[in-house]
Structure formats: structure tokens, C-alpha cells
Amino acid sequence: MGHFTAFLSLLLCISFEVSASSWQPGILSPRRPTFQRSLPCTFNGTTGFSQLKYLNSSCADIILSNLTVPAGVTLDLRRLQPNTTVTFDGQTSWGFQEWAGPLLSISGINITITGAPGSVLNGSGELWWDGKGQSGKKKPKFFQAHALINSSISDIHILNSPVHVFSISDCHNLTLTNVTIDNSGGDGPGLGGNTDGFDISASTNITIIGAKVHNQDDCVAINSGANITFRDGVCIGGHGLSVGSIGGRGDNTVANVLFEDSVIADSQNGVRIKTKHGQNGTVTRITYKNIRLQNITKYGIDIDQSYGATGQPPTTGVPITDLTLVNVTGTVGGTGTKVFVNCGEGSCSAWNWTEVAVTGGKNSTKCLHLPVGVWC
Numbered sequence: 001m002g003h004f005t006a007f008l009s010l011l012l013c014i015s016f017e018v019s020a021s022s023w024q025p026g027i028l029s030p031r032r033p034t035f036q037r038s039l040p041c042t043f044n045g046t047t048g049f050s051q052l053k054y055l056n057s058s059c060a061d062i063i064l065s066n067l068t069v070p071a072g073v074t075l076d077l078r079r080l081q082p083n084t085t086v087t088f089d090g091q092t093s094w095g096f097q098e099w100a101g102p103l104l105s106i107s108g109i110n111i112t113i114t115g116a117p118g119s120v121l122n123g124s125g126e127l128w129w130d131g132k133g134q135s136g137k138k139k140p141k142f143f144q145a146h147a148l149i150n151s152s153i154s155d156i157h158i159l160n161s162p163v164h165v166f167s168i169s170d171c172h173n174l175t176l177t178n179v180t181i182d183n184s185g186g187d188g189p190g191l192g193g194n195t196d197g198f199d200i201s202a203s204t205n206i207t208i209i210g211a212k213v214h215n216q217d218d219c220v221a222i223n224s225g226a227n228i229t230f231r232d233g234v235c236i237g238g239h240g241l242s243v244g245s246i247g248g249r250g251d252n253t254v255a256n257v258l259f260e261d262s263v264i265a266d267s268q269n270g271v272r273i274k275t276k277h278g279q280n281g282t283v284t285r286i287t288y289k290n291i292r293l294q295n296i297t298k299y300g301i302d303i304d305q306s307y308g309a310t311g312q313p314p315t316t317g318v319p320i321t322d323l324t325l326v327n328v329t330g331t332v333g334g335t336g337t338k339v340f341v342n343c344g345e346g347s348c349s350a351w352n353w354t355e356v357a358v359t360g361g362k363n364s365t366k367c368l369h370l371p372v373g374v375w376c
């Protein structure tokens with residue numbers, strides 16, 4: 001009996017593999033695959049995409065193998081069963097269409113998301129890039145992780161995102177390890193824009209370790225949330241490690257953030273906190289530790305309480321308190337500025353900067369309301 005069931009499951013599994021590979025164009029509805037909980041559920045090619053609708057609770061181990069996602073639709077992995085593993089294998093690709101995306105959406109509890117060695121999620125951003133970022137051609141955002149709880153994302157390699165890459169929102173206890181975002185092909189005029197690496201909001205206990213990001217906007221942008229760590233990262237080409245912009249959203253509190261042991265190179269800014277002009281919120285207990293700056297073109301360190309209204313006097317509605325910079329060193333390029341601190345009166349306090357040494361570029365003459373112990 002036991003042997004017979006095992007044999008039958010094996011047959012069923014084989015019948016799925018056969019149905020997947022023997023699918024021919026023109027057959028409207030691919031055969032419903034049969035899943036066995038002890039075996040991985042593999043989806044490949046375009047057939048694999050259309051069979052994803054048959055995913056069920058037997059699929060604890062999902063393999064997406066060279067998956068081709070049609071234009072204008074999301075690879076929708078929301079509401080996965082708890083304890084599911086998703087592995088991207090080979091190249092995952094998406095068709096071209098002007099739409100808002102996302103290309104991929106994942107949510108669930110205790111989910112493990114990983115990329116097999118050599119795997120790539122290819123957004124083919126070059127088909128959208130027009131130098132206008134979030135305006136111009138309508139571009140799909142890439143990777144939506146909303147309500148992804150107690151989960152991990154590792155060894156994911158993203159290539160050429162049309163616009164923003166990771167949107168992390170309403171996530172708790174999420175670890176992202178060894179994620180690569182390679183949008184280097186979008187460097188230069190008329191190409192990639194607003195290709196933020198990790199946008200984080202309304203989330204707690206988020207840890208990003210070993211990320212490599214080459215893009216054209218913030219490497220990380222934390223709009224709200226608490227207990228967020230970014231460590232052992234490399235950010236190239238973008239706008240730096242940012243807290244903000246804060247204000248004017250549903251959640252306007254950022255607390256307990258640590259950026260540590262990371263390099264920011266060939267970027268507009270290095271360390272950056274931006275709070276919106278005329279808005280309310282709080283930014284507290286932010287630490288940048290062991291941060292190396294290299295060839296920063298605008299501001300090595302940029303703390304701005306007039307964000308969105310450059311030139312207007314800074315406002316005090318989003319106080320920045322307990323900001324620690326320790327061992328933040330490196331260089332700013334010729335036309336850049338070492339440090340810019342633009343605070344409202346009394347709205348920046350309890351800052352502790354030690355071993356901060358930025359060389360090259362100019363000194364700002366426009367800093368306002370510097371807290372005690374901070375130079376500009």
C-alpha cells in the first residue's frame with residue numbers, strides 16, 4: 001500500500017513534468033499539474049507561469065526555473081503557505097509593457113526566498129529607461145515585499161530594474177542577505193532613474209546584510225519603521241544611504257537604524273537624512289558606523305530639514321535626535337561638498353559625531369543650526 005502510494009505520487013509528479021515540457025503553443029489551458037508535498041513544485045518557462053495558478057498547500061518547496069512572465073502581469077506569490085521555500089533558478093524574465101507593476105510580489109509568514117547559483121531576475125529595464133525615472137514612460141516597480149513576516153530573502157540577483165527595486169512595507173523580522181542589484185547598465189544620460197535599491201516603510205526588525213547595489217537613486221531609503229540594520233553593503237552610482245524622505249505619509253516615524261561596515265562609492269551623496277519641509281514626524285537613534293565614502297559628487301554628509309523645498313528655511317516638524325556618526329571617512333570629488341547640515345532651530349539635538357573625516361571638495365557656507373559638537 002505504502003509502496004503503491006509512493007509509486008503513484010512519483011507517476012503523478014512525472015506526469016506534471018511531462019505536461020510542462022510537452023506543452024505546445026496554441027493549447028489554451030495547460031494541464032493542471034499534480035503536486036506531492038514531499039517533492040518540489042517546479043514551474044518553468046511560460047507554461048510554468050500559467051500553471052502557477054494551480055499552486056496549492058502541497059507546495060512547500062517552489063522552484064521557478066527559467067520562468068517567463070508575460071507583459072503587464074505580476075508574478076504573484078502573495079499569501080504563500082507558512083514555511084514555504086521559493087527558489088529562483090536560471091533566468092526569470094518579464095515582458096515589456098508600460099504599467100505600474102510590480103513585476104514580483106511576495107508575502108507570507110516564515111517564507112524562505114532564495115536564488116540558485118547563477119540565477120538572475122532580469123527586469124529588462126533598458127526597454128523602459130528614458131532618463132525620466134518615475135515620470136516619462138510608465139515603468140513597473142520590481143520587487144514588492146509587503147507583509148512578509150519572519151522571512152528571509154537571500155542570494156537574489158536583480159538585473160536592470162525599470163524603476164524602484166525593492167519595496168519593503170509592513171514587514172517584520174525580515175532578513176535580506178547577499179542581494180545584488182545591478183543597474184549599472186542604466187548609468188548615463190537618458191537611461192535609468194529613480195532606481196532606488198531598498199525602499200523601507202512601516203516595517204520593524206529588517207536586516208540587510210551583504211547587499212551590492214549599483215543604481216541611480218537611493219541605495220537604501222527608510223521612510224518609516226524601526227530596528228533596521230544595513231551591514232557589509234556596497235553602494236555604487238546612486239544617492240547614498242538615506243533615512244527619508246520623512247513626512248506627509250501614513251507613518252512618519254523612524255527609530256533605531258544602524259548602517260554599518262559599508263562603502264558608498266561614485267555616488268551623489270554618502271550619509272543622508274532628508275525630512276520634508278513643513279511636515280511632521282520623528283527621526284531618532286540613527287547610527288552610521290564604519291562607513292567609507294569614495295568619490296562622492298554632491299554631499300559627503302547631507303542632513304536636510306528643507307527637503308522638497310530647496311532654498312527655503314528648514315522647518316522643525318521632524319526633529320532629528322540621537323544621530324551617531326562614528327568612523328565615517330573618505331573623499332568627496334572636486335565639485336562636491338564635504339558636509340551640509342541644514343537644521344531648523346532646535347530640531348536637531350543629541351548628535352554624537354566621532355572620527356568623522358571627510359576630505360576633498362568644498363566646505364559648505366550654508367549650514368544652519370548645527371547641534372553641539374558638529375562641524376560643517
Ligand SMILES: *[C@@H]1O[C@H](CO)[C@@H](O)[C@H](O)[C@H]1NC(C)=O
Pocket residue numbers: 020021044045046065066
Ligand atoms: C522546461 O523544462 C523542460 C523539461 O525539463 C525543458 O525541456 C525545457 O527546455 C524547459 N524550458 C525552459 C524555458 O527552461
Ligand SMILES: *[C@@H]1O[C@H](CO)[C@@H](O)[C@H](O)[C@H]1NC(C)=O
Pocket residue numbers: 082083109110150
Ligand atoms: C513560524 O515559525 C515559528 C518558529 O520558527 C513558529 O513558532 C510559528 O508558529 C511559525 N508560524 C506559522 C504561521 O507557521
Ligand SMILES: *[C@@H]1O[C@H](CO)[C@@H](O)[C@H](O)[C@H]1NC(C)=O
Pocket residue numbers: 082083110
Ligand atoms: C512552520 O514551521 C514551524 C517550525 O519551524 C512550526 O512550528 C509551524 O507549526 C509550521 N507552520 C505550519 C503552518 O505548518
Ligand SMILES: *[C@@H]1O[C@H](CO)[C@@H](O)[C@H](O)[C@H]1NC(C)=O
Pocket residue numbers: 044065066089090091
Ligand atoms: C535555463 O535556460 C538555459 C538556456 O536555455 C539553460 O542552459 C539552463 O539549463 C536552464 N536552467 C534551468 C534551471 O532550467
Ligand SMILES: *[C@@H]1O[C@H](CO)[C@@H](O)[C@H](O)[C@H]1NC(C)=O
Pocket residue numbers: 149150172173205
Ligand atoms: C519577530 O521575532 C521576535 C523574536 O523572534 C518575536 O518575538 C516576534 O513575535 C516576531 N514578530 C512577528 C510579527 O512575528
Ligand SMILES: *[C@@H]1O[C@H](CO)[C@@H](O)[C@H](O)[C@H]1NC(C)=O
Pocket residue numbers: 154155177178210
Ligand atoms: C553571503 O555571502 C557571504 C560571502 O560570500 C557568505 O559567507 C555567506 O554564507 C552568504 N550568506 C548567505 C545566506 O547566502
Ligand SMILES: *[C@@H]1O[C@H](CO)[C@@H](O)[C@H](O)[C@H]1NC(C)=O
Pocket residue numbers: 172173204205227
Ligand atoms: C523585533 O524584534 C524584537 C527583538 O527580537 C522583538 O522583541 C519585537 O517584538 C520584534 N518586533 C516585531 C514587530 O516583530
Ligand SMILES: *[C@@H]1O[C@H](CO)[C@@H](O)[C@H](O)[C@H]1NC(C)=O
Pocket residue numbers: 204205226227256
Ligand atoms: C526593537 O528591538 C528592541 C531590542 O531588540 C526591542 O526591544 C523593541 O521592541 C523593538 N522595536 C519594535 C518596534 O519592535
Ligand SMILES: *[C@@H]1O[C@H](CO)[C@@H](O)[C@H](O)[C@H]1NC(C)=O
Pocket residue numbers: 237265266267268295297333
Ligand atoms: C566618480 O563618480 C561618478 C559617478 O557619480 C563617475 O562618473 C566618475 O567616473 C567617478 N570618478 C572616478 C575618478 O572614479
Ligand SMILES: *[C@@H]1O[C@H](CO)[C@@H](O)[C@H](O)[C@H]1NC(C)=O
Pocket residue numbers: 278279280317
Ligand atoms: C504639524 O504639527 C503641528 C502641531 O501639532 C500642526 O499644527 C500642523 O498642522 C502639522 N502639520 C502637518 C503638515 O500635518
Ligand SMILES: *[C@@H]1O[C@H](CO)[C@@H](O)[C@H](O)[C@H]1NC(C)=O
Pocket residue numbers: 261290291292327329
Ligand atoms: C573604520 O571604518 C573602516 C571602513 O571604512 C574600517 O576598515 C576600520 O576598521 C574602521 N575603524 C575602526 C576603528 O573600527
Ligand SMILES: *[C@@H]1O[C@H](CO)[C@@H](O)[C@H](O)[C@H]1NC(C)=O
Pocket residue numbers: 324326352353354
Ligand atoms: C559617542 O559615540 C562614541 C562612539 O560610539 C562613544 O564612544 C561615546 O561614548 C559617545 N558619546 C556620547 C556622549 O554618547
